[in-house]
Amino acid sequence: MAPVTTRRPSHGPPGDPVRDRVGHATESADPRIGRATESAEPQMPDPRGVRVSLAPGTRVDVPPLVLEPPQIPVAPAPRVAGLGFLAGAPPVRPAAPPAPSPARHVILNGQPATAELIPLDGVRATLARGGPAGTRHRVLILPRSPAHGADHGIVRREVVVGGWRVELEIEPAARAALRERARRGREEIGHSGPAEVHAIIPGVVLSVSVGAGDAVTAGQQLLVVEAMKMQNELRAPRDGTIERVAVGAGTTIEVGDLLLVIS
Amino acid sequence: MPSLRKDEAGGPPFRRVLVANRGEIAVRIIRACHELGMEAVAVYSDADAAAAHVRLADRAVRLGPAAPTESYLRIEAVVAAAIETGAQAIHPGYGFLAERAAFARAVEEAGLAFVGPPSASIDALGDKLHARRTAAAVGVEAVPGTLRPAPLERPDQVAAIVAEAAEIGFPLLVKAAAGGGGRGMRRVTTPAELPAALVAGSREAASAFGDGSVYLEREISPARHIEVQLLGDVDGRVVALGERDCSLQRRHQKLVEEAPAPGLTVEDRVHLHELAVRVASAAGLRNAATAEFLRSPDGAFYFLEVNTRLQVEHGVTELVTGLDIVREQLFLAAGRPLSPAALEAAARSATPSGHAIEVRLSAEDPARDFAPAPGRVTRWAMPSGPGVRVDTALEAGDRIPADYDNLIAKVMVHAGDRDAAIDRLRRALDEVEIAGIQTTLPFHRFVARDASFRAADLSTGWVGEHWDGPSDFRHAVETAQLAAGLEAMDAAVAAGGASAASVRVAPPATPGGGASADGRWARSGLEAAQDRWPR
Numbered sequence: 001m002a003p004v005t006t007r008r009p010s011h012g013p014p015g016d017p018v019r020d021r022v023g024h025a026t027e028s029a030d031p032r033i034g035r036a037t038e039s040a041e042p043q044m045p046d047p048r049g050v051r052v053s054l055a056p057g058t059r060v061d062v063p064p065l066v067l068e069p070p071q072i073p074v075a076p077a078p079r080v081a082g083l084g085f086l087a088g089a090p091p092v093r094p095a096a097p098p099a100p101s102p103a104r105h106v107i108l109n110g111q112p113a114t115a116e117l118i119p120l121d122g123v124r125a126t127l128a129r130g131g132p133a134g135t136r137h138r139v140l141i142l143p144r145s146p147a148h149g150a151d152h153g154i155v156r157r158e159v160v161v162g163g164w165r166v167e168l169e170i171e172p173a174a175r176a177a178l179r180e181r182a183r184r185g186r187e188e189i190g191h192s193g194p195a196e197v198h199a200i201i202p203g204v205v206l207s208v209s210v211g212a213g214d215a216v217t218a219g220q221q222l223l224v225v226e227a228m229k230m231q232n233e234l235r236a237p238r239d240g241t242i243e244r245v246a247v248g249a250g251t252t253i254e255v256g257d258l259l260l261v262i263s
Numbered sequence: 264m265p266s267l268r269k270d271e272a273g274g275p276p277f278r279r280v281l282v283a284n285r286g287e288i289a290v291r292i293i294r295a296c297h298e299l300g301m302e303a304v305a306v307y308s309d310a311d312a313a314a315a316h317v318r319l320a321d322r323a324v325r326l327g328p329a330a331p332t333e334s335y336l337r338i339e340a341v342v343a344a345a346i347e348t349g350a351q352a353i354h355p356g357y358g359f360l361a362e363r364a365a366f367a368r369a370v371e372e373a374g375l376a377f378v379g380p381p382s383a384s385i386d387a388l389g390d391k392l393h394a395r396r397t398a399a400a401v402g403v404e405a406v407p408g409t410l411r412p413a414p415l416e417r418p419d420q421v422a423a424i425v426a427e428a429a430e431i432g433f434p435l436l437v438k439a440a441a442g443g444g445g446r447g448m449r450r451v452t453t454p455a456e457l458p459a460a461l462v463a464g465s466r467e468a469a470s471a472f473g474d475g476s477v478y479l480e481r482e483i484s485p486a487r488h489i490e491v492q493l494l495g496d497v498d499g500r501v502v503a504l505g506e507r508d509c510s511l512q513r514r515h516q517k518l519v520e521e522a523p524a525p526g527l528t529v530e531d532r533v534h535l536h537e538l539a540v541r542v543a544s545a546a547g548l549r550n551a552a553t554a555e556f557l558r559s560p561d562g563a564f565y566f567l568e569v570n571t572r573l574q575v576e577h578g579v580t581e582l583v584t585g586l587d588i589v590r591e592q593l594f595l596a597a598g599r600p601l602s603p604a605a606l607e608a609a610a611r612s613a614t615p616s617g618h619a620i621e622v623r624l625s626a627e628d629p630a631r632d633f634a635p636a637p638g639r640v641t642r643w644a645m646p647s648g649p650g651v652r653v654d655t656a657l658e659a660g661d662r663i664p665a666d667y668d669n670l671i672a673k674v675m676v677h678a679g680d681r682d683a684a685i686d687r688l689r690r691a692l693d694e695v696e697i698a699g700i701q702t703t704l705p706f707h708r709f710v711a712r713d714a715s716f717r718a719a720d721l722s723t724g725w726v727g728e729h730w731d732g733p734s735d736f737r738h739a740v741e742t743a744q745l746a747a748g749l750e751a752m753d754a755a756v757a758a759g760g761a762s763a764a765s766v767r768v769a770p771p772a773t774p775g776g777g778a779s780a781d782g783r784w785a786r787s788g789l790e791a792a793q794d795r796w797p798r
Binding site (some may be wrong): 049050051052062065067069106116117123124125127129137138139140141158160161163168170 | 630631641642695696697699701704705733735736740742743745747749750751753
């Protein structure tokens with residue numbers, strides 16, 4: 001898999017992808033969780049960005065594609081209570097369908113692109129790419145029943161293009177980026193010395209898989225936290241021995257709470 | 264069989280015909296029966312109990328479990344079903360029992376008409392070595408090679424075989440006398456490889472056909488595969504209806520066929536058809552058969568073999584000639600002479616008008632060397648409109664059993680000339696919608712757009728030289744990813760109640776505190792979108 005990149009609007013020129021910073025286990029930029037304990041940078045991927053990956057077991061290896069809406073810088077504005085309009089900005093019409101224009105701007109793998117999906121019916125659509133002079137593809141987009149043990153928030157689609165049947169998994173780019181960051185964080189944090197593992201999301205501890213004195217290896221599951229009806233596995237950031245477990249099953253945790261210590 | 268001969272002109276050849284096959288060809292034959300006002304009896308395995316050929320037939324008889332050896336290949340069961348249902352004739356279609364002389368003989372001995380060549384012709388021509396000798400006897404040049412089985416059981420003959428091989432020239436092919444579909448075939452590039460290739464080819468042939476006889480044949484490369492459609496009557500008259508080019512193959516299985524073969528002159532056609540008729544006449548051929556030839560780059564035709572049955576690709580000849588070959592077969596099986604329509608088509612065979620192309624849609628993955636890809640079809644839309652014919656037995660919701668052939672549909676187009684036919688093929692294939700299984704459709708769409716195919720630059724190596732399935736698939740994946748991503752984003756926008764233009768950058772999260780108002784707004788939009796997604 002290619003490294004995942006996410007757009008950070010406050011970083012660099014438009015269209016310049018900024019690689020995820022390798023974070024510590026106590027970092028978070030997940031917009032669904034909505035908080036970061038340590039992050040000094042006030043940016044996060046747009047929540048509507050998506051990452052589209054080939055379903056496991058597909059016959060070729062194609063890197064995931066990250067698709068995001070164009071980043072339009074808007075000065076932070078107070079929210080008008082109850083309406084959700086942005087004062088100082090034009091009011092947003094609720095539930096307005098996206099205007100079908102074959103020249104819609106998106107950010108495709110961090111690069112500006114024009115691409116529009118023009119629905120024809122519930123399944124058929126035309127993918128217009130590269131503006132009026134660009135390419136047109138007829139596609140069929142069909143739902144796929146979720147695979148056994150599917151993650152929450154991952155949508156599965158069977159897309160047929162030019163007779164090719166492609167099985168895809170779609171998830172919010174932010175979520176994918178967080179997962180990727182956590183993975184890389186695990187891989188790259190290898191220092192010695194005790195490491196405190198703090199909660200990066202609020203929730204309830206569902207189970208604790210380790211006890212004090214247990215030897216763990218990087219990536220091993222330590223505990224499971226339920227947050228927003230999703231089960232989140234917390235995995236060991238590096239090899240080591242569990243020095244202390246600060247929570248038990250059923251403990252309600254807030255962001256920043258100490259969960260356990262690895263030495 | 265004089266009792267089967269009907270002298271009253273115009274009447275149907277039989278009252279009831281049993282169709283000893285499944286899938287699209289069974290449907291094709293049942294349709295011909297119904298057009299002639301005859302009843303059709305279907306046979307089926309447990310896997311096909313609800314299949315299209317069973318639904319279309321007037322009666323249906325179960326043969327046994329799904330495995331072909333327990334159902335469609337059971338000679339006694341098929342003949343018993345015909346007798347039991349009062350069928351007067353059995354049409355074998357292609358594959359299964361179509362080229363088993365023992366089956367034709369059992370049908371003949373039961374007093375029924377076999378819709379195909381007599382068992383003696385099947386026997387004689389099914390042995391490729393016998394066919395090669397027959398051709399040689401009437402002065403038709405076969406692909407250079409040996410005419411007798413390689414004496415594998417005689418170790419002292421090894422030197423003689425190698426000497427023979429050297430005379431034929433390398434690279435050459437070891438082929439099975441009883442072969443078909445590339446089984447028992449080995450390509451040999453140096454004399455040192457020959458003994459091992461002979462043994463391996465013989466062993467494979469013995470297990471596939473029960474006959475381990477192998478022989479040597481020069482590899483003609485590049486070559487075009489061109490075959491001649493033949494019809495013959497009980498009086499021994501054999502005519503050619505025209506030729507087909509079937510050069511686009513993978514692993515000796517045809518993928519695309521067209522009629523007429525492009526680039527042949529009228530003289531070429533007259534010559535080729537005459538060669539085919541000469542071999543078939545010498546073999547006592549009746550009913551329908553196909554003589555296959557290779558054409559070398561210098562334009563010479565080399566006889567390959569005769570298939571004593573209806574071919575998968577018979578439809579392109581039907582489109583060009585306007586003749587219904589299955590209908591002709593039924594009349595010929597009833598002992599009628601060649602029909603005026605058949606004779607007229609034969610008279611025009613060297614000067615065909617119009618052009619027809621067939622692609623074989625199969626449940627195979629063209630990104631993985633056409634590996635079988637069975638499964639359930641969830642969406643199925645076939646093309647129609649001017650000049651388009653689709654022969655299939657499939658519908659949405661059908662499962663493609665892993666027990667049988669992967670062919671799921673034959674898409675044929677017919678137009679005034681080859682260029683127009685290719686345009687029509689491209690248009691027709693764009694109308695095809697199949698989901699749930701991978702098919703060879705991407706390959707066929709590629710063919711319909713390829714410049715060298717349009718230029719009729721054809722050879723049996725074409726697929727390997729032009730088709731890069733994995734690369735084509737990768738491009739499709741990127742397009743599919745973009746389409747699925749846009750769809751998910753559009754769904755999120757619709758669920759979030761905002762237009763795409765209103766999407767804004769989420770503001771900084773407040774460390775330790777709750778998300779800001781805008782953060783919550785963005786979050787609720789995403790959550791709403793996620794709720795809409797199936798899990």
